[in-house]
Amino acid sequence: MINKIQTLSGYFYDYQKSVQDPEHFWSRIADAFYWHKRWDKVVEWDFDGPDVKWFKNAKLNITENILERHLFLLGDKPAIIWEPNDPKEDNRTISYKELYEMVCQFSNTLKENGVEKGDRVIIYMPMVPETAVAMLACARIGAVHSVVFAGFSSQSLADRINDCEAKMVLTSDGNYRGDKKIEVKSVVDEALKSTSTVEKVIVYQRTGQEVTMTEGRDIWWHDAIEGVSTENKAEIMDSEDMLFILYTSGSTGKPKGVVHTCGGYMVYSCYSFQNVFQYNQGDVYWCTADVGWITGHSYIVYGPLLAGATTIMYEGVPTYPNPGRFWEICDKYQVNQFYTAPTAIRALQAYGAEVLKPYKLDSLRVLGSVGEPINEEAWHWYHDHVGKGRCPVVDTWWQTETGGILVSPIASVTPTKPSYATLPLPGVQLAILDNDGNELKGNSVEGNLCVKFPWPSILRTTYGDHDRCKQTYFSSFKGYYFTGDGVKRDEDGYYRILGRVDDVINVSGHRMGTAEVENAINEHPKVVESAVVGYPHDIKGQGIYAFVICDMEGRSEENLKQEIRVTVSKIIGPIAKPDKIQIVPGLPKTRSGKIMRRILRKIASGDTENLGDTSTLLNPDVVDDIRENVI
Numbered sequence: 282m283i284n285k286i287q288t289l290s291g292y293f294y295d296y297q298k299s300v301q302d303p304e305h306f307w308s309r310i311a312d313a314f315y316w317h318k319r320w321d322k323v324v325e326w327d328f329d330g331p332d333v334k335w336f337k338n339a340k341l342n343i344t345e346n347i348l349e350r351h352l353f354l355l356g357d358k359p360a361i362i363w364e365p366n367d368p369k370e371d372n373r374t375i376s377y378k379e380l381y382e383m384v385c386q387f388s389n390t391l392k393e394n395g396v397e398k399g400d401r402v403i404i405y406m407p408m409v410p411e412t413a414v415a416m417l418a419c420a421r422i423g424a425v426h427s428v429v430f431a432g433f434s435s436q437s438l439a440d441r442i443n444d445c446e447a448k449m450v451l452t453s454d455g456n457y458r459g460d461k462k463i464e465v466k467s468v469v470d471e472a473l474k475s476t477s478t479v480e481k482v483i484v485y486q487r488t489g490q491e492v493t494m495t496e497g498r499d500i501w502w503h504d505a506i507e508g509v510s511t512e513n514k515a516e517i518m519d520s521e522d523m524l525f526i527l528y529t530s531g532s533t534g535k536p537k538g539v540v541h542t543c544g545g546y547m548v549y550s551c552y553s554f555q556n557v558f559q560y561n562q563g564d565v566y567w568c569t570a571d572v573g574w575i576t577g578h579s580y581i582v583y584g585p586l587l588a589g590a591t592t593i594m595y596e597g598v599p600t601y602p603n604p605g606r607f608w609e610i611c612d613k614y615q616v617n618q619f620y621t622a623p624t625a626i627r628a629l630q631a632y633g634a635e636v637l638k639p640y641k642l643d644s645l646r647v648l649g650s651v652g653e654p655i656n657e658e659a660w661h662w663y664h665d666h667v668g669k670g671r672c673p674v675v676d677t678w679w680q681t682e683t684g685g686i687l688v689s690p691i692a693s694v695t696p697t698k699p700s701y702a703t704l705p706l707p708g709v710q711l712a713i714l715d716n717d718g719n720e721l722k723g724n725s726v727e728g729n730l731c732v733k734f735p736w737p738s739i740l741r742t743t744y745g746d747h748d749r750c751k752q753t754y755f756s757s758f759k760g761y762y763f764t765g766d767g768v769k770r771d772e773d774g775y776y777r778i779l780g781r782v783d784d785v786i787n788v789s790g791h792r793m794g795t796a797e798v799e800n801a802i803n804e805h806p807k808v809v810e811s812a813v814v815g816y817p818h819d820i821k822g823q824g825i826y827a828f829v830i831c832d833m834e835g836r837s838e839e840n841l842k843q844e845i846r847v848t849v850s851k852i853i854g855p856i857a858k859p860d861k862i863q864i865v866p867g868l869p870k871t872r873s874g875k876i877m878r879r880i881l882r883k884i885a886s887g888d889t890e891n892l893g894d895t896s897t898l899l900n901p902d903v904v905d906d907i908r909e910n911v912i
């Protein structure tokens with residue numbers, strides 16, 4: 282097993298070693314895993330390509346490191362504890378041995394249904410153990426999974442299926458979320474009308490709601506696995522073979538497929554999990570994310586299972602059937618490490634500390650935060666009321682593209698500071714650059730957050746478009762990976778993430794490109810043009826504010842706004858619905874026709890006075906109108 286960092290001086294020692302001799306540092310960690318063939322070289326890289334290879338020519342299968350490697354010692358230990366949406370329904374506990382059998386059986390099922398090494402499989406499923414089984418079965422046979430959050434619309438799903446030319450879709454009949462039953466299979470049916478690559482759809486029965494099954498294409502999960510062998514020999518993969526694609530939003534319109542590969546991702550997701558959360562054998566760990574996001578990939582499924590941990594998978598929402606649900610689950614399973622998003626903390630905080638009273642929460646040792654900057658108030662509430670002042674809060678900064686946590690306290694090792702992600706993990710060489718590309722050395726500096734040396738789970742490409750990967754991440758500052766975030770390094774050398782510096786907004790921890798939302802709004806036939814910006818929102822962190830120019834003929838303003846919301850929901854999904862829509866006569870533009878978002882951002886945040894110089898605008902008078910009618 283991987284040796285964990287135990288003291289602050291141990292952290293500094295490891296950090297120093299990891300910079301001085303990265304190859305030696307990472308090869309010692311990688312030695313904890315099972316490889317069919319060891320690597321010829323630990324790392325080979327060139328950020329200009331970009332071309333990054335970790336554990337070159339090594340052979341492995343990540344699922345052997347999750348399953349076979351743990352069977353002897355941990356076979357009967359719970360791997361996944363599943364807590365259903367409805368507390369009255371039975372929960373499920375799946376041991377490592379059972380998980381092994383389920384994954385082997387489903388691997389064989391995939392193969393029998395025509396999936397081969399290298400094929401892409403879309404997973405559009407609720408939070409049930411079978412979703413993790415599906416991911417691992419793909420990994421076991423060398424198929425590339427792409428999980429799509431089951432709240433995305435049919436059009437978003439179709440776009441992703443088409444982009445990666447998926448051969449199969451794994452889905453469910455429906456999905457429970459609080460008191461709602463959500464359509465899932467029908468969304469897939471709709472998406473498949475505008476795709477041509479999918480040959481089979483396997484449908485997991487969760488809600489029992491009525492669905493249409495297309496003969497020859499759709500099969501029930503329980504029928505597909507019936508009588509299938511629970512033994513399967515894992516495909517031997519190259520370290521740099523693709524493991525999964527995960528789509529994420531950027532500053533341009535179309536989401537991109539971030540690609541992660543087998544060897545480096547395995548090593549880093551496990552190493553970061555064990556260290557940041559200080560997981561000890563026997564602990565119960567819970568991350569509340571959905572597996573449709575990177576947090577669910579790395580810190581519900583891969584990281585914890587690689588570490589032989591017990592990981593909880595919760596199907597429902599934080600407030601169902603009451604706002605004490607999270608704390609009830611913590612007590613019920615004696616959770617030791619709890620990992621959630623600031624938006625959930627703020628939402629629960631709004632119900633008051635009273636809600637926590639009936640719960641002991643005495644098993645908790647570590648509290649994690651991820652997805653967006655955590656404001657000081659939420660940090661203190663989490664620390665004081667949930668952790669009773671006993672548990673360190675690990676504010677973990679990372680991205681879909683980084684595959685794992687890059688900046689975070691090591692629990693109980695790194696002294697924490699509210700709303701600071703504190704220090705980089707060993708192996709992570711951060712750099713702060715000014716807008717001209719100069720690296721700002723020393724403390725008390727602020728600028729663009731970059732990384733100057735690869736870590737094992739850095740993205741390798743964006744699927745089907747390597748140039749886009751280069752343009753987005755490796756071209757702003759030559760020789761550096763650019764994160765898109767602004768950062769401050771304070772007088773103690775601690776890092777505080779300041780938020781995105783590009784046109785990406787972060788709503789409840791979900792990334793949204795403003796261009797993506799604008800494109801969806803513009804689909805409404807009465808919309809002439811729109812501009813979307815983020816504004817501070819008490820619960821969501823950022824809300825979506827849309828300024829829209831419309832042809833109002835024959836519509837009331839309220840109806841039109843409602844129609845725009847429905848349009849966005851249909852095209853992207855409910856998470857992208859604007860919180861505020863202001864119908865405007867025009868948008869502030871520069872003489873070259875560019876929308877001045879800076880001005881709109883200020884107005885949306887309620888700062889309508891200090892807009893700076895607007896005289897150079899093409900149409901300065903629209904600013905007054907927008908300002909007067911701000912919502």
Ligand code: 6R9
Binds near residue numbers: 574678
């Ligand atoms: C893991 C994940 C990535 C963006 C990232 C940043 C923001 C994530 C954060 C944080 C401040 C933290 N972000 N964690 N900002 N403090 N602890 O969320 O991945 O969905 O790709 O989002 O989220 O802006 O660039 P992803």
